[in-house]
Amino acid sequence: MTEYALILVSTILVNNFVLVKFLGLCPFLGVSRKLETAMGMASATTFVLTLSAVLSWVVNTYLLAPLQLEYLQTLTFILVIAVVVQLTEMIVHKTSPLLYKVLGIYLPLITTNCAVLGVALLNIQQEHNFIQTFLYGFGASLGFSLVLILFAAMRERIMVADVPTPFKGASIALITTGLMSMAFMGFAGLIKG
Amino acid sequence: MLAAILALAILAIIFGLLLGYGAIKFKVEGDPVVDQIDAILPQTQCGQCTFAGCRPYAEAIAKGEADINQCPPGGETVILALADLLGRDPKPLNAEHGTHGEKTVVIIDEQVCIGCTLCIQACPVDAILGAAKHMHTVIKSECTGCNLCIPPCPVDCIHIVPVGTTLQTWTWPSPRDEHVHSA
Structure with missing residues (x-):
């Protein structure tokens, strides 16, 4: 049981795919401009990531x-x-046309989200069994969702902040990502190995 | 080698069937009636029906929010076709929205044009060519004769001209039109 809990904590916080392994940065920067789209993307990616890892x-x-x-x-x-x-x-097209419209091109682009392929390959490399695979994929997607939503919330604040001109737009977003990444490195000591 | 090809092919077939089933199961139905109405409308995008264009008017007809006699460019032909499609009684064109006339296009008097681009912004079908402070001109084959470019012109250099029948554009009168005129 502890082993399974460890996998979850490890993938969500310690080895977060976006901020520690730097996988899946494209949707992370692409759909984080608004909190609502970020949440939609997070749920779509969670579904895809878990299911594709298991499959x-x-x-x-x-x-x-x-x-x-x-x-x-x-x-x-x-x-x-x-x-x-x-x-x-x-x-998504059938159940929520609005979300489909908002996500637009980023929905088919989940295919090229390297975190998805990364999780599938790492599962095999680390010789996980079925339950471990499921938890690893689910944890990875939860970690992705967590940082995506946190980042979107921050970007909404940054939008109204008085950012110096040279840092406006993508630069401040990338700097924020870097700072978040450093913060997540603080989790490194949480689990040994 | 053979095993690899077979394995991938079988996998691909299974996934293909799955997606095919999904496509049927989660099919998104657009309203086919709107498409049919839109196909009958003349696509002048003139807005005389009080809607932004032909497609919104078609949607409004399908929802029952608009009547079928609000399209002056289409005239009686369109009203009869719509009445036929929707099973309603044909009625005369609503004069509030304009009258059905001969098909016209506009021309720009190029000597007078000051190149203000206002008519370009007004044109719903991008039939006007030009740039700021350069002379504009109308692409005749694209012009739908909606006359939306005339009110914004500050120097009144846009004129309506009828599209006369030439040797190139003459056709036998269609039996449908004759039926309309005798009806």
């Missing part, structure tokens, strides 16, 4: 490993991710 593990364990086709992992996982993203897009 990738299943495909790897029951198809690639028995046939000794591990060298096809990257290709196959990209296929799995693309399918899950397409499915998510259809569901």
Whole structure:
């Protein structure tokens, strides 16, 4: 049980995919301008990330490993991710046309969110079992959601702040990311190893 | 090698079927009636029906918020076609919105044009070509004859001209039009 809790804490805080491993920075900067879109993106990514991590593990364990086709992992996982993203897009389009409109191009671009592929590949590398895989993917997406929403909230404040002209726009966003990343390094001592 | 190809192909087929099923299950239905009404309207985007363009008018008709006799450029032909499509009784064109006339286009008197770009902003179909402080001109084949460019012109250099029948544009009168005129 502690092991599972450790995986969650580790992926959410200590090894946060965005701020510590620097994966998935594109949507992190792209959709963090408004809190509402950030929340929509966070939930869509959570769904995609968890589902694709689990599916990738299943495909790897029951198809690639028995046939000794591990060298096809990257290709196959990209296929799995693309399918899950397409499915998510259809569901979002049907259930919430407004969110679909707001997320726009960033919804299909979850496919190229490297955190998604990263989680799928790391799961195999670290030889996780099914439950560990699920928790690792879910934790990673929770970590992504956490920093995305925190960052969006900060950017909304920065929008109305008096930022010096040279720092306006993307520069202040990147500086803020850097500061957040340093803050998250403070969690490094939380878990050993 | 063969195993790899087979495995990937089977996987791709399974995913393809899954997506195909999803596409049917989560199909988003646009309102097909709006498309049909929009296809009948003349697409002049003139706004004489009080809506911003033909598409919004089509949506309003579909919702029952607008009547079918508000389109002067379309005239009787459009009203009859709409009445036929929607199963309503045809009625004469509402004179409040304008009268149906011969198809016209506008021309810009290029000697007088001061290049203010106001007419470019007014044109709903981007049929006016020009830049600030340069002479403007109308692309005749794109002009729908909506006359929306005339009120903004500060020097009144835009004139309405009828599109006369030339050897290139003459066609046999369509039986449908004859039916309309005799009706």
